[in-house]
Amino acid sequence: MTASRLVALIPAIFLVLVVHVTASAEPPAVPYAEAVRQASDILRGASGPDAAPATAALRVLLAGTGSSQPEVIADLTARPPLYDDARIRLSALLNALHQPVSSSDPEPAQRRLHDVMSMTRYDALRRPPSPLERLTRWIQDRIRALLRLLFGPRAGGQSLDWWYYLAGIAVIAAVAFVLFRASRGRFAQSIDLASDGPRPAADYFAEADRLAAMSDRVGAIRALCAGVAATLAGERSWEGSPLTVREIFQRAPDHDELRALLLPFEAAVYGGRDVDAATYLKAAQVAARFRPQPARAAA
Numbered sequence: 001m002t003a004s005r006l007v008a009l010i011p012a013i014f015l016v017l018v019v020h021v022t023a024s025a026e027p028p029a030v031p032y033a034e035a036v037r038q039a040s041d042i043l044r045g046a047s048g049p050d051a052a053p054a055t056a057a058l059r060v061l062l063a064g065t066g067s068s069q070p071e072v073i074a075d076l077t078a079r080p081p082l083y084d085d086a087r088i089r090l091s092a093l094l095n096a097l098h099q100p101v102s103s104s105d106p107e108p109a110q111r112r113l114h115d116v117m118s119m120t121r122y123d124a125l126r127r128p129p130s131p132l133e134r135l136t137r138w139i140q141d142r143i144r145a146l147l148r149l150l151f152g153p154r155a156g157g158q159s160l161d162w163w164y165y166l167a168g169i170a171v172i173a174a175v176a177f178v179l180f181r182a183s184r185g186r187f188a189q190s191i192d193l194a195s196d197g198p199r200p201a202a203d204y205f206a207e208a209d210r211l212a213a214m215s216d217r218v219g220a221i222r223a224l225c226a227g228v229a230a231t232l233a234g235e236r237s238w239e240g241s242p243l244t245v246r247e248i249f250q251r252a253p254d255h256d257e258l259r260a261l262l263l264p265f266e267a268a269v270y271g272g273r274d275v276d277a278a279t280y281l282k283a284a285q286v287a288a289r290f291r292p293q294p295a296r297a298a299a
Helices: 003-025 032-043 052-065 070-077 083-098 106-117 120-126 131-151 153-157 161-183 186-193 201-213 217-233 245-249 255-269 277-290
Strands: none
Touching (some): 201 217, 201 277
16 A cells, blocks of 8 residues: 555544544433433432533433423533532422323324324424435534544533534634635626626726735736737627637737737636736737827827
């Protein structure tokens, strides 16, 4: 195996190790009622600002009941923990689990329950989770397991909403930064160069001078090409001509010399490359021959 292949396998190996370690760090599943009972036993006698019993009870409760008891979870994650309210809720839940509601005539009650659950409003309960929902749940579980591995059980039981917000903001900022770096303001330049009507070549050359003075050589070389195209093919050539810049430049008698302007333009606009000062100076010298000469004042 070559060194380059080994280096390429390092991220995959690291990901496998992280998933394996996080999976092994997760606590074993606990039956629902047993998890409630254990959490209630842990909180017996707990009081004050000590969060250790709340953390232990929360770990057990999440392992057996998931997020099905948001009120108790909120009590245990509060600082200081709301032990009294959590104990009352867990006690009521235990009583309900040990003494389920029964009916003296179960068959009509079962039919009534079936009729209620057949309503369209409960279709989502019968529909299996979509692939997107399963992927989202898997990502949430992996993030929660990773947080438990890095910061202990307390981190895995907290709400992950703010982690999602931070991750979303980071992704949006990264995408915006990459797009801005790739475009280098060319979108704004296209707006500046666009016009409702035809523009004379002199306007484009003036635009090129203004952008070059601002060190925006990419926009300036684009304006130079627009000015040369307007001189060669008319004022509407840049806005509405079906020809490419290369095809328009072919109309010039000395079109080979225009390569000093055409090639940097294509590299900058289509290839995302920058234009250095020497390249722009040479391109401006080539384009200077196509600048409209100012009309001389009548004697």
